[in-house]
Amino acid sequence: MKHTISLFITLSAFWLLNSGHYSLLILSLGFASIILILVIAHKMDVIDQESQPLHLTPDIFGYSAWLIKEVVLSNISVVKHIWLKDKSISPTLTTIKISQQTDMGKLIYANSITLTPGTVAIDLVKDEIIVHALVDKDIETLNAGEMDRRVTRLER
Amino acid sequence: MDTVITISSGFFILVGCFLCFSGGVGLLRFPDFYTRMHAVGVTDTLGAGMILIGLMFISSDILVFAKLVMILLLTLLIGPTTSHVLAKAAYHNGLMPKALNKLKKNNDKEANSSTL
Amino acid sequence: MLIAATLAIFVTMILAIVRGITGPTLYDRILAVNMFGTKTVLLIALLGFVMGRPEFLDIAIVYALINFISVIGVLRYSDTDQFNHTPPQNEQTEKER
Numbered sequence: 001m002k003h004t005i006s007l008f009i010t011l012s013a014f015w016l017l018n019s020g021h022y023s024l025l026i027l028s029l030g031f032a033s034i035i036l037i038l039v040i041a042h043k044m045d046v047i048d049q050e051s052q053p054l055h056l057t058p059d060i061f062g063y064s065a066w067l068i069k070e071v072v073l074s075n076i077s078v079v080k081h082i083w084l085k086d087k088s089i090s091p092t093l094t095t096i097k098i099s100q101q102t103d104m105g106k107l108i109y110a111n112s113i114t115l116t117p118g119t120v121a122i123d124l125v126k127d128e129i130i131v132h133a134l135v136d137k138d139i140e141t142l143n144a145g146e147m148d149r150r151v152t153r154l155e156r
Numbered sequence: 157m158d159t160v161i162t163i164s165s166g167f168f169i170l171v172g173c174f175l176c177f178s179g180g181v182g183l184l185r186f187p188d189f190y191t192r193m194h195a196v197g198v199t200d201t202l203g204a205g206m207i208l209i210g211l212m213f214i215s216s217d218i219l220v221f222a223k224l225v226m227i228l229l230l231t232l233l234i235g236p237t238t239s240h241v242l243a244k245a246a247y248h249n250g251l252m253p254k255a256l257n258k259l260k261k262n263n264d265k266e267a268n269s270s271t272l
Numbered sequence: 273m274l275i276a277a278t279l280a281i282f283v284t285m286i287l288a289i290v291r292g293i294t295g296p297t298l299y300d301r302i303l304a305v306n307m308f309g310t311k312t313v314l315l316i317a318l319l320g321f322v323m324g325r326p327e328f329l330d331i332a333i334v335y336a337l338i339n340f341i342s343v344i345g346v347l348r349y350s351d352t353d354q355f356n357h358t359p360p361q362n363e364q365t366e367k368e369r
Contacts, residue, residue, distance in 0.1 A: 014226075017219060017222040017223065017226065018223070018226075018330065018333070020219050071201050071202060072202060075175065075198055075201065075202040078182075078194055078195070078197070078198050079175060079178045079182075079198060082178050082179075082181060082182035082185065082186075082195060082198075083178065083181075089186070089191060091188070091190060091191050091253055093190075093253050110240075111236050111240075114197075114236035114239055114240050115197075115201060115232070115235070115236045116197075117194055117197035117198045117201060117202075118194055118197070119194075120190070120193055120194065120197070120239055120240070120243050121240060121243075122240070122243045122244055122247045123244055123247060123248075130247070132190045132193075132243065132253060134191060134194045166273050169273065169274070169277045170273070170276075170277070172277075173276070173277045173280035173281065174280075176280065176281060176284045176311065176314070177280055177283065177284050177287075179284065179307075180283070180284035180285075180287030180288060180307075181287065183287060183288060183291045183303075183304065183307065184287055184290065184291055189297055189299050189300050189303070192291070192300065192303060193303060196303055196306070196307045199284070199307060199310070199311070200307075200310055204310065204313075204314055207277065207281075207314055207317075207318070208314075208317065211317060211318070211321055214321065215326065216326075217326065220326040220329065223326075223329040223330070223333065224317070224329065226333060227313065227317065227329065227332055227333055227336060230333065230336045230337070231310065231313070231336065234310075234336060234339075234340045235310070237340070237344075238306055238340065238343050238344070241343070241344060241347050242299060242302060242303060242306070242343070242347060245299070245347050246297075246299040251297060251299060
């Protein structure tokens with residue numbers, strides 16, 4: 001029930017912000033389409049804590065702020081390597097261990113790796129991620145595990 | 157106040173343009189597919205983000221602001237998903253990074269033509 | 273300044289198209305086309321502000337979604353044997369069935 005209400009609020013906000021017209025006819029049409037989508041989603045059985053991760057909400061903002069800082073720093077380093085010669089890059093392909101237990105934690109970790117330029121998560125096999133990195137040093141920072149610790153803290 | 161808004165929005169937009177242009181140059185300069193993917197990552201995250209934040213400063217309307225935030229969130233959601241799917245498809249169809257090709261002493265052309 | 277930004281994005285799109293035409297493997301081409309799409313979203317947003325018509329942002333949102341779906345749609349083919357005659361992971365899944 002909690003997740004249905006959250007999906008309803010999200011869809012209503014999306015409709016109201018995109019529409020910009022607030023006459024009765026338009027609003028009722030919007031309401032009808034939101035109800036239709038909720039019914040379809042119920043039949044598909046996709047409304048659960050995986051599609052609406054409400055239990056993460058309190059901690060996700062702190063993590064996002066830290067992630068934005070990381071993204072800015074790694075962007076600067078990748079741009080530096082673009083303008084330097086080819087020889088400054090050292091592409092690597094390795095597997096790294098992850099310590100998360102839940103699927104959601106693994107997903108957040110792999111997605112954060114991909115969102116940071118310079119490292120891309122290619123595949124996830126059980127508790128290992130195959131990572132391609134532009135520079136050796138990025139793998140070392142991932143192995144040092146600050147991101148890993150933060151995601152694990154988020155998971156609880 | 158007006159000049160502050162104009163200057164800050166101009167700063168954000170110009171930095172974003174420089175990042176996007178660098179990403180385009182990286183797309184041409186880097187040696188193989190996996191490294192080019194990192195160059196595209198630059199334009200997708202911070203390049204687009206900077207330009208959209210710059211536009212947010214000069215948006216006149218709250219609805220326009222909300223739509224810009226929506227585009228930013230969509231870009232940040234879509235970017236990693238596409239690059240991951242692309243990398244996974246390339247990896248599973250046998251396209252190896254150049255660094256490994258050197259180690260295994262495979263011919264580059266063979267590795268590439270087998271995927272086509 | 274907005275016009276300069278539009279021109280810069282335009283040049284970036286040309287660079288992406290060059291990579292799309294030359295780019296040796298299939299995946300380079302898909303990557304270039306995807307980048308071309310995301311840059312188009314930015315171009316539409318910027319053009320909306322240049323022309324003083326922020327309604328263009330609606331089109332930008334729709335374009336972002338279409339671009340995402342088209343790339344995912346193309347790459348769905350790589351799971352089946354449309355690109356390769358004998359992809360290894362495909363045989364495995366058939367055996368599991």
